[in-house]
Amino acid sequence: MKSLFKEFYPLTEDEYEALWRDGIIVLDTNVLLRLFRYKEQTANDLLTTLDKLKNQLWIPNQVAWEFHRRRLTKIDEGRKAYKDVIEVLKKSSESIGLSIETFKGLGLHPVVDLERPVSTMREQLSKLISEVEEQYAANPPHAHYGRLLDRITDLYEGKVGEGFSDQELESLYKEGNLRYEDEVPPGFMDKKEKKDRPPRELYGDMLIWKETLRHARQLGKGVILVTEDQKRDWWERTTDGRTIGPLPALRKEFSSEVGHLFHLYRVDQFADWAAKRLNVKIKPESAKEIREEAKTAQGNQESIEKWIMRWDRNTTEDILKRSRIFSLSELTRGGVGEGGSAAPNQGERVDEIRSAAGLSQISAREVELLELKSELERLDELLLKISMEMKILSKQKEAEDEHYLRNLQDQYRIGYVRRRKLKTLIRSIIDSVDEVGKGGSDGDFL
Template identity: 35%
Template sequence: MKDAIREYLELKDEEKEELWKNAVFVFDTNVFLNLYRYSKKTRDILLGAMEQLRDRIWMPNHVAHEFMENRVEVIFETIDRYERLHEETNSFIQVCTDMLRMKKEDSELLGLKNYIETWIDTNKRRDLLVTDVIDDPILDKILDLFDGKVGRGFDEEEIKKIINEGNDRYEKKIPPGYKDAAKKKGVLDNNAYGDLIVWKEIIHFSETEKKDMIYVTHDQKEDWWNIKRGKTVGPRIELRKEFTEKTKNKFHMYSMNNFISRFEGNKGVKIDQSIIDELQSIQFLINKKNYDNLKNKYLEELNEIGIEERKIVRLNERIKRLEKSNRKRRNSIIGLEKKYEMQEMPDDIKTLIENTKNNLIKGEEKIEKCQQRLNMLETKESGQLTFW
């Protein structure tokens, strides 16, 4: 029976350990770009992990090109971050001057300004490793680590075939990459099939080299991960099935949090919570930037369609927001109940859980009402909208 349903079976701990010791590691583009964004502590851990695994790392050709195309922009972005902090300091000091009716030359204000700017400069010297696109030790390290370990990529004809296949896959929501379908039009038409191209490269490498593969990604979208009730179970079942059928090898994935936690845990070191917080914070900023780009495109398209169609689009988005809120409520309840399963639960926690459960019920009721309205509107419409 196992062979018939193998893609549904999550790897056991001993299987994960075996893969960690023998598989080839592949990192997505944002893992490399975020080396410029990370603090020194996080960056050193990740580069240390790559160094330790240097005999078993490989980079898809598409990732190499994505990295080089976006690297300079990210360098400027990180430099600008510290410049903005200095600007915000001046604004804050001005607010203090105005609201507290103090003089600009007041010794306390000058001392506060000096303290904040010194703190910013200290962090900048420690964490901002690259300030010049030519003198780039991060790039030098990556070039050294991945020397001779970058895929050949696909030629123009092969890319055309992947794009044609991608159109069909995206329509059917076959992972990976269908969440990037909105990039196919307008200014975002630069990497709609990037994830699919990378996936095809990974499969080709595994099939050719007869290697098990581990993919480490910052991407948290549902077209890579099997997400149930807000909880990430593992890689998408379709990905494991496709990979196994085409390569006869094993495939696993790690988020950046889990990858670094596993790497540090193998050294007998408990990962610093501040590192986890930083990884999550940076991923949030990346997701927000992507969301803002898609939102602008969404608003442009929304202005081009009719009133009834707009209502359908907005209802779909409201349902998604409500479902997201309810996933967070479920996770909160599960986390609190698990935390106190071996000890007496304080009354305030009991009250918090009870209130969260009530809000969960109300959220489900709102979703049901929105779904009913949506069904009524879609019955009236003859066409099928495919935004997002």
Template identity: 30%
Template structure:
């Protein structure tokens, strides 16, 4: 029995110190991409944890490829947090204004009550807006100078896997099809949420990691931000540990132990080994980023905003929109820099679309001076937008004496 279940007995009696001091660290693509989502302190804690392994690091070609394929989208998405924050503050301001209006209608309540509240809230809103803008200004522009990318390139220089090519890759994907049918981890939960060969990314990465450990004859510390059940055994609402199938397969194929961590646990143990403890704020941010990613469906559109005129009273340009999956409506957003002098009138026209695209209904919306949205859907109900490239020409104009019309054509 000991021989038959050596993988299990080894896992529960594993010499963790031996694996940490002799094993090779490898990271899933989501761990690398999350570095763009963290604040500076959390990001440094992850780099410090990686640094404990020195040259004992390696990344699969599959994970590296996914990192580079998704990097631009993640950089853009992370920068949009400032817009979301500004809109959230504007939403609270609107709700407070409406509440104060109702309060002033109550004639038995002294007017100074509402006036006092308004003064305090106004100061708070202005401070919040200023702090958000200050944070935006110091946020690094990763398209112009990407220190995160530079550091990762240095860490993994000469330490990237060979991956699978040609017939070997086709064979692994066929194996992935069979594994998913049998609900064998990892990755089977991607079958319905990703398209094409992308759904087999976890299998490609996992089997490449196994081949590396087998050839190098080394233990592996594997870190992922995945939360899904095709990586983790769950019970009573808790994650109990890695799926036993993964531990068994790794041991049987390589003869080596593997430690599989979520990012937070990895950062926690790394801090302990460095003689410190992981700060609660860092742990909380890692959890929040992982949870948020788990709730968000992969984006249907990629948008490139190309302004041609950017003035306080006029902004003209195009939105280049790549639709990645069929949808019934899509939205392209643009940023107005510098902010316009007032909320503008927005008009837009689709000037290019994929073959077979039905007639389109185009509507524009904005309630701010710093961004706008273009909503596109088929005129005929029940039709979908085909996958492909769309070009939208837009015009934003502010006239202090005019009114705002939010519909375009």
């Protein structure tokens, strides 16, 4: 049976040995681009390993095209990430200082000295930022990037695929459309994400695959393909998400078209196997970085821009609406639960919370306690974000911004008073509700 369904069986040790000894080694675009994101030592260690396999390396024309188109973008992303992190650190230090100054007027603590440790922390952070900026200035990255490009170019000199003619491409695009509709791997997972892109980008994975098949068929050899792509149009996975290996459909097509073996590696797996077989030593810290990057490479990675809070004139109003606090008068009035009274629709809320929690019995006071806890959490989020916005605006000198800043400061002060009232009210309800401790301690609510 195995002879008829080889694609469903793992390779034997002899087959692995044959592939590593005689197979063509193809690196996907994402692997080459990742070299520009690794630390210098990690990139050098991996390139040294690849140099030992130089005679087996080959690069599809599509990979080379994608690499050259995207290389500078990847470099710029790295530079921007560094600058953004430094800016976040600077803003964090300033925000801490601003928060202390804001709280001073409200009274911090009669015994605990917060100002001294906060001041020390800010000084240490400022010193660290200065040291990092000095190192960056002394080690401009463009020289490193230039050396990387030279080494990669040297590795693939005379080993670039010839690609496809315009006529061949048009035919392949039509075939690609049919393959993607029928979810024939690889590449069909890109049909939504890249549907509005040019066909050479939309069908990029399929073009790499087709060119690799053609080259392997011409040489009569198997292929090892190394990729950071983790999508299911390359890999077979169990229902709980564990990766088994390359899709059987890929192995079957390769065997039918070429008559030889095909295997797929993640870059960290490839580096480990290559180091063992070639007796190449990769530093532990380099191996660790390759493993960690491989784990996080696939998926929709959030760029550092999403970690940075960016504000506009609508930000505060949006937060206020989400927090059910719509104006200074609403803050002053106190909102939900002020004075210990239940909301007008208390009966409906009791039924709703009972249903959501699967409870048959829950008192109106317990419902009020849950709502007050929720309001306190929203208010804490609001105060933090207003504080961040005040810090940003405090640097600006425009009259309009100064007026807006004063309004924010008023909101912050009133909101903080409201927070103290909420905590007092919650404590009083906790004391009055029987067996409230069954669901958690007072700390759960405060």
